[in-house]
Amino acid sequence: MERYILPEIPDYHKLEVYEQHGGYAALKKALGMKPEEVTDEVKKSNLRGRGGACFPTGLKWTFMPKQTTKPKYLCVNGDESEPGTFKDRQIFEFNPHLLIEGTAIACCAMGITTAYIYIRGEYGKWIKMLQKALDDAYVKGYVGENILGSGFSTNIYLHKGAGAYICGEESALMNSIEGQRGYPRVRPPFPAQNGVWGCPTTINNVETISNVPLIINRGWEWYSKIGSPKHPGPILVGVSGHVNKPGVYEVATGELLTDLIYRYAGGIPGDTKIKALIPGGSSTMILRGDALEGVRMDAESLKAAGSSVGTAGMIVMDENTDLIRVITRIAKFYYHESCGQCTPCREGTGWLWKILKRFETGDGQTSDIDLLMDIANNIEGNTICALGDAAAWPVQSMIRRFRDEFEKRVSKTPNGSPEPSDRNRHAEKTATVSL
Amino acid sequence: MAKITIDGNQFEADNKRTIIEAARENGITIPHFCWHPKLSVSGNCRMCLVEVEKLPKLVIACSTQVAEGMIVHTNNERVENAREAVMEFLLINHPLDCPICDEAGECKLQSYSYKYDQGYSRFQEDKVHKPKRVELGPRVIFDAERCILCSRCIRFCAEVAGVPQLQFVQRGDHTLIETFPGESLDNPYSMNVVDICPVGALTSRDFRFKSRVWEMSFTESICQGCARGCNIEIGARNNEILRLTPRQNDEVNSYWMCDHGRLDTFKFVNAETRIKAPMIRKDGALIEVGWDEAIAKVASELKSFKKAEIAAVGSAFATNEDNYVFQRFAREILGTKNVDFMRHVVEGDEDNILIRADKTPNSTGAKELGIAPGEGGMGFAEILHGIKEGKIKALYALEDDLAATPEVAEAIAKLEFFAVHASNENATTHSADVVLASSTYAEKNGTVTNFRHRVQRVRPAVTTLEQDRALDGFEMSRWDKFAAQNDTWGKGPRRDARASWKIVSSLATLMGAKFRYNSADEIFNEIAQKVEAFKGLSYLKIGKKGAQLKAKASVAA
Ligand SMILES: Cc1cc2nc3c(=O)[nH]c(=O)nc-3n(C[C@H](O)[C@H](O)[C@H](O)COP(=O)(O)O)c2cc1C
Ligand code: SF4
Ligand code: SF4
Ligand code: SF4
Numbered sequence: 001m002e003r004y005i006l007p008e009i010p011d012y013h014k015l016e017v018y019e020q021h022g023g024y025a026a027l028k029k030a031l032g033m034k035p036e037e038v039t040d041e042v043k044k045s046n047l048r049g050r051g052g053a054c055f056p057t058g059l060k061w062t063f064m065p066k067q068t069t070k071p072k073y074l075c076v077n078g079d080e081s082e083p084g085t086f087k088d089r090q091i092f093e094f095n096p097h098l099l100i101e102g103t104a105i106a107c108c109a110m111g112i113t114t115a116y117i118y119i120r121g122e123y124g125k126w127i128k129m130l131q132k133a134l135d136d137a138y139v140k141g142y143v144g145e146n147i148l149g150s151g152f153s154t155n156i157y158l159h160k161g162a163g164a165y166i167c168g169e170e171s172a173l174m175n176s177i178e179g180q181r182g183y184p185r186v187r188p189p190f191p192a193q194n195g196v197w198g199c200p201t202t203i204n205n206v207e208t209i210s211n212v213p214l215i216i217n218r219g220w221e222w223y224s225k226i227g228s229p230k231h232p233g234p235i236l237v238g239v240s241g242h243v244n245k246p247g248v249y250e251v252a253t254g255e256l257l258t259d260l261i262y263r264y265a266g267g268i269p270g271d272t273k274i275k276a277l278i279p280g281g282s283s284t285m286i287l288r289g290d291a292l293e294g295v296r297m298d299a300e301s302l303k304a305a306g307s308s309v310g311t312a313g314m315i316v317m318d319e320n321t322d323l324i325r326v327i328t329r330i331a332k333f334y335y336h337e338s339c340g341q342c343t344p345c346r347e348g349t350g351w352l353w354k355i356l357k358r359f360e361t362g363d364g365q366t367s368d369i370d371l372l373m374d375i376a377n378n379i380e381g382n383t384i385c386a387l388g389d390a391a392a393w394p395v396q397s398m399i400r401r402f403r404d405e406f407e408k409r410v411s412k413t414p415n416g417s418p419e420p421s422d423r424n425r426h427a428e429k430t431a432t433v434s435l
Numbered sequence: 436m437a438k439i440t441i442d443g444n445q446f447e448a449d450n451k452r453t454i455i456e457a458a459r460e461n462g463i464t465i466p467h468f469c470w471h472p473k474l475s476v477s478g479n480c481r482m483c484l485v486e487v488e489k490l491p492k493l494v495i496a497c498s499t500q501v502a503e504g505m506i507v508h509t510n511n512e513r514v515e516n517a518r519e520a521v522m523e524f525l526l527i528n529h530p531l532d533c534p535i536c537d538e539a540g541e542c543k544l545q546s547y548s549y550k551y552d553q554g555y556s557r558f559q560e561d562k563v564h565k566p567k568r569v570e571l572g573p574r575v576i577f578d579a580e581r582c583i584l585c586s587r588c589i590r591f592c593a594e595v596a597g598v599p600q601l602q603f604v605q606r607g608d609h610t611l612i613e614t615f616p617g618e619s620l621d622n623p624y625s626m627n628v629v630d631i632c633p634v635g636a637l638t639s640r641d642f643r644f645k646s647r648v649w650e651m652s653f654t655e656s657i658c659q660g661c662a663r664g665c666n667i668e669i670g671a672r673n674n675e676i677l678r679l680t681p682r683q684n685d686e687v688n689s690y691w692m693c694d695h696g697r698l699d700t701f702k703f704v705n706a707e708t709r710i711k712a713p714m715i716r717k718d719g720a721l722i723e724v725g726w727d728e729a730i731a732k733v734a735s736e737l738k739s740f741k742k743a744e745i746a747a748v749g750s751a752f753a754t755n756e757d758n759y760v761f762q763r764f765a766r767e768i769l770g771t772k773n774v775d776f777m778r779h780v781v782e783g784d785e786d787n788i789l790i791r792a793d794k795t796p797n798s799t800g801a802k803e804l805g806i807a808p809g810e811g812g813m814g815f816a817e818i819l820h821g822i823k824e825g826k827i828k829a830l831y832a833l834e835d836d837l838a839a840t841p842e843v844a845e846a847i848a849k850l851e852f853f854a855v856h857a858s859n860e861n862a863t864t865h866s867a868d869v870v871l872a873s874s875t876y877a878e879k880n881g882t883v884t885n886f887r888h889r890v891q892r893v894r895p896a897v898t899t900l901e902q903d904r905a906l907d908g909f910e911m912s913r914w915d916k917f918a919a920q921n922d923t924w925g926k927g928p929r930r931d932a933r934a935s936w937k938i939v940s941s942l943a944t945l946m947g948a949k950f951r952y953n954s955a956d957e958i959f960n961e962i963a964q965k966v967e968a969f970k971g972l973s974y975l976k977i978g979k980k981g982a983q984l985k986a987k988a989s990v991a992a
Contacts, residue, residue, distance in 0.1 A: 164606070181603060186478035186498050340584065340603070340610035342479045347524035350608045354560035371557055378520035381492045382481055 001226075003250045004214050004234045005207070006094050013129060015136040018097040024142050026213035030105040031150040038109035042212060045220035046232050050087075051077055051205030052281070052310050053386075054231060054299045057212075060202060063192035064110045070199040074106055074115040075177065078206040079161050079168030081120060083282035083333055084313035087236035088206040090248045092119070092126035095210065096133035100156065102209035104143055105216055107154040110202060114155050117206070118173050121161040131158055165337035169385050170203040172339065183341050184385035207236055227253030228298035231309070237297060239265040241316035242272075253298040260297060261316055272318040276402065280310025282330050283390035285397035289319070306397070323405045327398045328356040334391035345388035348379040352395055359409045369406045373399050437503040442510055454496035454507055455483055465509050466518065466551060468525075468543055468633045469585035470497040473689055474594055477586045480525075482547070484517045485509045493517050518551045527558040528608055530580045538635030540648035544583065563608050571601070571612070572620030574640050574694055575629060579611045582636035588612060588628035595691060596624040597788070612636075623790065626694045630680055641698055642678040646670075652912040654896035655682060655979055657883055659752065659876050660696035662793035664885035666980070667692060669701065669877055669896035672912065674927030676701045676877060676897060684980050686889060693790050701877065704897065708860040710872040712931040721870060726933070726941070733831070733869050734945045736852045737769060740829045746773035746818040749806035750833035751795030753856075753873075754881030754893065756958040757935035758797070760950065761833055762805040764943050772812025773827065776801045777835055777843070791886055796876075800884030803968060803984070822846040829853070833935055834873050838862035856935045872932040874899050879934040880908075880955035882977065884984065891981035892974065900931045 011017045018024070030038050043058025064072060076099070080088045091099050103115050119127055134156060137143045145153045159177055161167050167176045171185035174196040195201020211233055215223045224232045235253045237260055240246045244266030251260065257279065261267065268274060274289030279297070285307040287295070295305045302309050317326065335349040352375055358364050376392035376399075383389070399406060436447045441458050448457035453476070455465050468480035476498045483496040488506040493514065496507075508514055525544065533539040565579035584603070589612065593599040600620050604613045614620055620628070629639045651670040658665040658679065665688035670678040679701050681692035703709075713729035714721040724732075737745060747765035749758045758776075765774045778798065785792040808814045813821055819842065821827035829852040837855075838844035839862050847853055847866050856873040857864045864870045876883075877896045884890050898904050936958055943950040952958050956974045963969045968984040976982055 166606075186476065186495070188498075335607060338607040340605070340607040343481045343521050343524045343583070346584065346608050346610070347527055350563065351524075351527055351558065351560065358560075378517075378524070382484060382517055382520070384478060 001234070001250070001252050005098065005210055005236060006090055006248070006250050013094055013096055013133065015097060015133065015140065018095075022217070023097055024101055024140075026216040027101050027104050027108075027142060028148060030108050030216050031148060031152060035109050035111055038105060038216065041220050042109065042215055043220075045215045045223040046230065047208065047211050047215060047223070048231050048233075048299065049205055050207035050211075050235065050311070051203075052082070052283070054309055057204060057208055060192075060204070061106070061110055063190070064200050064202055065192070066111075068200055071114060071197075072110060072112045073196045073199055073201040074103065074110065074112045075170070075173055075196060075201060075203045076103055076115060076117040076206055076209050077168060077170065077173060077203055078117055078119040078123075079165075079173065080123075080206070081161075081165040081168050081337075082311050082313060083330070084240055084278060084315045085238055085281045085311040086240075087238045087248050087312065089120075089123060089126055090236060091206055091210050092123065092130050096130045097137065098210045098213055099130075099206055100134060100137050100143065102212040103156055104147065104154060105212050106202070106204065106209055108152055112202075113153060114157070116157050116159045116177055116196070118159045118161060118167070118177065121163050127158065127160060134158065164339075165333075166339045166385075166387060169387060171385065173203065174201060183339055184387075186384055227251075227255075228296065228300065230300055231298040235297065235312055237264075238311075238313040239316065240314070242268050242274075242318040242321070243316050244269055251297065254296045254301070257292050257295045257297060257314070260314065261292075265316070268316065268318050270318075272320065274316060275319045275321050276317045276323060276326075278315040278317075278394075279307050279312075281313040282315070282333060283386075283393060284308050284310040285393050286327075286401060287397075288401050289317070323398065323402050324356070324359050324409050327394060328353065328360045330394045331356050331391070334387065338387060338391070339385075342384045342388070344379040345383045345391060348375050348388070349391045351375055352391065356395075359406060362409055363411050364406065364409050366407070366410050368410075369399060369403065372406075437501050437505065439501050439503075439505045439507065441507045448501045450501065452501050454485060454487075454494075454499050454501055454505075457501050458496065458507075458509065463509065465496045466547055467497060468547075468583060469587060471587055471590075471631060471690075474587060474590040474631075477590065480583065480585050481521050482518060484514060484521070486511060486514050515551075519553050522547060522552040523557070525583050526552065526556065527560075528563045528580075529583070530562070532581070536581065536635040537638045537643050538581075538632075542635060543633035565609070565611060570640075571614055571637070572625050574626050574698070575620050576638050576640055576643060577612060578636050578638070581634050582612060582632075583634055584610050584612075585633055587631045587633065588637060591628050591631055592620070592622065592625075595627070595689075595788070596622045598622045600625075601628075623693050623695065623786070624691060624788065626697050627681065627691045631690070639678065645677045646672050649913040651677060652896070652910040652915060654877075654894050654910045656877065656893045656896060657796060657891045658692055658696040658700055659796045659883075660693070660700045660794065661789075661791040662795060662798060662886035663688060663789050663791050664796055664883060664889065664891055664981075665692040665696055665789060666891065667696075671877075671896045672914075674897045674929060675705050682979075686980065686983075687885065687887075687891075688789055691789060693788075695790075703859050704875045704877050706859060709928075709930055710857055710860060710864065710870055710932065713872050714864075714870040716868045721864070721867075726931075729869055729871060730938070730941050730945055733854045733871070733942055736854070736868070737829060737831065738946070740852070742770040743773075744826070744828040745769050745771045746775075746813065746821065746827045746830050747771055748815065748818065748830065748832040748835070748837065749774065749776040749801050750835040750856075751776050751779065751793075751798035751801045752835055752876075753801070753833045753935050754797065754876070754879070754883055754955070755800040755804055755890070755962065756881045756955045757833060757939070758801045758806050759804045759958060759962050760936040760939045760943075760952065763950070764939050764948075765831075766805075766809065768943050768946050768948050769831070772809030773818055773821070774806060774812060775808055775815040775818060776806045776833075777815055777837055777840075793886060796885070797883040799886055799888060800882070800890070803884060803888075804962065804966065819843060819846040822849050825849075832856070832863075834858060836861040836863045838866055856938060858932060871935075871938050872930065873938065874932045874934045878902070878932065880974075881934070881936075882955075882959060882974075885981075888968070888984040889981045890969070890972065890977055890984060892977050892979075897927070898929055899933070900929045901933060 047057045048054040167182040172182040191201040249264040331353040335353040338349045340346040376395040380392040467483040484493040486508040569577040589601045654669045666682040666684040712723040779794045854869040940950040
């Protein structure tokens, strides 16, 4: 497939090169259109968010109020902290102007005069590169006052994160921009009503926004025919784990997972079998390696397979992988990153990890497997933000699909079970309180 | 308005209400920790998860607005399971140290554990340990392990006290409450966080470890710290007041009170300086005497002066009933027009939350009930002046430390006779000829009127010698009710003090009048008949939350 997001053009990150290849033409075109027409174009293209939830982008834009006395905001989400995800980084490095152009077009479509690009704080090199590109765009009048003489003005600011995964969650991101603690907000109200600074706000992923200039340039009909009809377009797939050529691959949606692994990422070292696959970043449900045949990288196919596209960050695990170690590490990540605001996630993530750690060292009990499932179920759906779900799904899917791995790790010397009948032991445990 | 159904019952609810509010207005309590009627919604505890038909997930009742046709289930199996799960999560890292926790007995976590927890623990791991005994401020101590991170204390400081002094730090189950760097939780309302903390994480430095709550009796009363008249509960054990806590009254103080009111307005009741019995100055020293002797002494002394030589000073610290009987006595028996009371206004020491510059609980009441000069009579400043000039020779005063103010002390020193009602030794009793041991606000029935003309009730919480706890309508602690023979409330010091109205009545009777009051409510009923603003009122009507007076009015002189 031709590459659109990451074209193979040397020095494409430089403004002159970008311009030479037709850069910022989409912005010019959009400035000549009515805002609703721009949104409509995006809507008809069927572009779906690349930030994890595959939410239809055009539809999201229509949530923004047309009549409002308040300023409106766009937050472009480049926090990119999900384990297994490193695709937005490629855009920062190789095609920053596409992102800037898309941001300006989105602003134009929604009548937004301020956009923030929230960028992962650890991305030092890429922050500099993006800032340079932004400065150049300002100088050339693609951003700022009276863009290209159109009368439309919008400012774009880079905002650096400070290392918290939760700040990639859209409402925590807005709090973070406001200088508040990175706590997700209770919804409703939704960002389009009450977002950053209490004003209407749209949040889109970096890659999502980078698709917008393509749609405006070539039209929705062209775009909607790329890849899977219900989830079309080019998509950046990050492949990591046990593959010969880990990296980010731009493909059309609907690519077979097996092709991504074997054709693009060069197969598995030592040609061993695939034991398990996480298709879209650590939050997505883990799939069995023997159930990958025919599964494609798009929302519908992965849903049918019992998982989701997420951020299209694939983690490949070969047959020698210790999946208990994997899930323990994933659980540790969510435990470490839980913001601690709401009870089920704050308490449940730590509990999951502590039990899993016992499995890791061979100290699990059979009853702990069901307990893990119960805890995950009790977190899922009951929290303020989706980090709770993200912590629950890997555990649930791992138990559902690899229960035998847990059973193998059950302690040979049972030390009791946490059944109701076993109250005295608990009483003993909790009696040794240090004060 | 929206028609909604909660647990099968149909209600009409304002569209702006959340489910938890609509339920509450209709008598249904949805369990919750972080939600508080006077604070913003934080939605973090997840205890109020309920099922709304047609919605895929459970929703939190505290932040979900009602809508037409909404059908809510607060107790079905799905909701109960979620609640049980939240309780389990809250308890896994909790120290479970109820036996040594101040909050036990009034702890939401404890109560809900009995109601909604599964009753055993599935948690086998090590608990997270966090700091204990952290001094968040001069008056509040924090135990991070007990904290359930509901953020009520944070929101209180930011939203009610108007000073954002607290914040969360750290993340996940290591999250803690801290003050901002270099700051301390020292706002004038800081101790309210102790009340609204649903667990024992925040404790009062003053009260902690003093008593289990079920050993105390709780008496509804009014704070004596300023003219706001915050509604309070007096917590007492063994005839000793141990703490004051605010009592909700949206017309007066919402759910709050200031730290000064909480800490500085009850200790005098228990203090060593209490006047234990009436006293007469003999050979320069105050000697305890019987009531008859003290009252006879005052009567004979007052009779020896001309009417115009006597001044009567009421008190903004005394009740309406005390002041009413006192002004009757001054006018009808002493026949003096020199009647007034001393103001205690600290200019500038006020805010737009609760604190008033007038540091007395009843200046409005004193004024309304006739503690004011009669025609041609002297006001307080003139009385002082009169004493200095020798025109006023005798002074009879109600409960107030007049001599704490140097210029008043100077005047008092010139008097030929000075009798005062007092509960504690102070500068004024030191210069008095007769000290009449008066009960404090916590030992009698009565009313006070706040700066907005709201009459509110004080009630006896601890007992004096003359009272009978069983007969005088005292509140009971669980100890009182269920303990064995050796009734614990009988312990502790009991002083030979009397309500001021009672002392004045005895004096009036001795001086030939018929002041036959047997109880404070009899006096109040007379006030209600004679004073226009009080027409139609009674203790029953004042109830727990007070009654608004119709208009300003005073007793005809
Ligand atoms: C814990 C958590 C972390 C997230 N991190 C990111 C992130 O780093 N980048 C991102 O684009 N979206 C992230 N999201 C998703 C955002 O909340 C939001 O849905 C997304 O930015 C919307 O963009 P889209 O509609 O273009 O996909 C995260 C969500 C959660 C719950
Ligand atoms: S689900 Fe987790 S990360 Fe999200 S708000 Fe609750 S505690 Fe914070
Ligand atoms: S806070 Fe409540 S549950 Fe916790 S120890 Fe104290 S009384 Fe017990
Ligand atoms: S200290 Fe108390 S009020 Fe404050 S967050 Fe913790 S539990 Fe809530």
